[in-house]
Amino acid sequence: MATHSEHTPVFLDRTIELLTPALERPGAVMVDGTLGLGGHAEAILDRFPGLRYIGLDRDQNALALSAERLARFGDRVTLVHSVYDRIGEVLEELEIPGGIAGVLFDLGVSSMQLDRVERGFSYSQDAPLDMRMDDTAELTAERVLAEYPEAELRRIFFQYGDEKLAPRYARRIVESRATEPLTTSAQLVALIDAATPAAARRSGHSAKRVFQALRIEVNQELASLERAIPAALDALEVGGRIVVLAYQSLEDRIVKREFAERTTSTAPRGLPVELPEHAPTFRLLVRGAELAGEDERARNPRSIPVRLRAAERLRAA
Numbered sequence: 001m002a003t004h005s006e007h008t009p010v011f012l013d014r015t016i017e018l019l020t021p022a023l024e025r026p027g028a029v030m031v032d033g034t035l036g037l038g039g040h041a042e043a044i045l046d047r048f049p050g051l052r053y054i055g056l057d058r059d060q061n062a063l064a065l066s067a068e069r070l071a072r073f074g075d076r077v078t079l080v081h082s083v084y085d086r087i088g089e090v091l092e093e094l095e096i097p098g099g100i101a102g103v104l105f106d107l108g109v110s111s112m113q114l115d116r117v118e119r120g121f122s123y124s125q126d127a128p129l130d131m132r133m134d135d136t137a138e139l140t141a142e143r144v145l146a147e148y149p150e151a152e153l154r155r156i157f158f159q160y161g162d163e164k165l166a167p168r169y170a171r172r173i174v175e176s177r178a179t180e181p182l183t184t185s186a187q188l189v190a191l192i193d194a195a196t197p198a199a200a201r202r203s204g205h206s207a208k209r210v211f212q213a214l215r216i217e218v219n220q221e222l223a224s225l226e227r228a229i230p231a232a233l234d235a236l237e238v239g240g241r242i243v244v245l246a247y248q249s250l251e252d253r254i255v256k257r258e259f260a261e262r263t264t265s266t267a268p269r270g271l272p273v274e275l276p277e278h279a280p281t282f283r284l285l286v287r288g289a290e291l292a293g294e295d296e297r298a299r300n301p302r303s304i305p306v307r308l309r310a311a312e313r314l315r316a317a
Contacts, residue, residue, distance in 0.1 A: 009043065011303060018241060018243050020047075021241065021312075023044070025101055029100045030053055030104070031091070032104045033105045033232065036057065042070060054094065056084050058081070058084075058137075099238070100235050101237060102243075103235065103236060103242040105229075107225070107244070107251050129182060139218050145173055156216075157170060160213035169210060212248070216250070221251070222254065241285065244309050256309065259309055262280065263281075280314060282312060285311055289309055
């Protein structure tokens with residue numbers, strides 16, 4: 001397995017730049033909802049020596065590695081085994097008074113999870129059909145393929161993978177599992193390959209879209225994100241800032257929708273003067289979604305699909 005030193009955090013300099021006005025305040029507290037290997041955390045803790053950092057991750061292996069990496073910061077760092085949609089509950093449990101200064105979400109599957117072949121995230125290497133980010137969770141990709149009805153498999157592949165051949169793949173999976181269980185990624189890839197018409201192969205390997213859909217379902221990534229973004233925005237103090245790095249359009253759409261709602265006036269149309277209670281509670285720090293520049297893309301290919309969005313709290317709700 002690759003070590004944390006071999007991974008370059010995505011959008012590191014830009015993330016720090018956007019968070020700086022909030023994090024340089026005395027007594028600032030920040031929550032990292034997707035701690036991973038702690039690359040962003042280490043750089044931010046070095047940059048702001050008075051900052052308290054709370055790192056959440058559902059992956060206990062990531063937490064263990066980050067604990068080693070961040071040990072030199074002592075009690076400035078608190079690591080919590082949790083899905084990021086529990087940010088409100090975690091802050092209550094830690095008895096954090098008032099709001100927090102900053103929030104970071106670096107979404108999607110981490111490099112470490114992709115590098116661990118046995119986790120089953122990659123369609124290009126044979127492994128058990130696991131795909132759990134949290135290995136204490138019960139649901140695996142194998143269970144999804146073995147237990148979900150055909151209609152539900154079809155929905156997952158289409159909704160989470162944008163897979164046009166979802167009905168065909170769902171039907172073949174149900175037919176196949178009647179005689180032999182699907183337990184490895186190689187079995188699933190072979191089934192998908194056999195079910196894909198030659199004309200459809202030119203648009204890329206369909207296994208990629210199916211594997212993405214299964215991973216999202218196993219980890220309930222979109223459902224968790226739909227709860228996490230509002231919870232994070234609610235937790236920010238006035239002047240607090242949030243940065244979100246999304247790797248695919250389904251994630252980005254959730255972030256964009258919630259940011260748009262919080263940065264839009266609620267005043268009725270035609271009202272001559274906007275009353276304070278109708279003013280937006282947040283403002284956007286980035287117009288639209290910011291993409292990585294050429295230098296970052298060359299230095300870190302993982303940044304190529306990333307869409308960065310950021311916002312600042314203007315007033316209490």
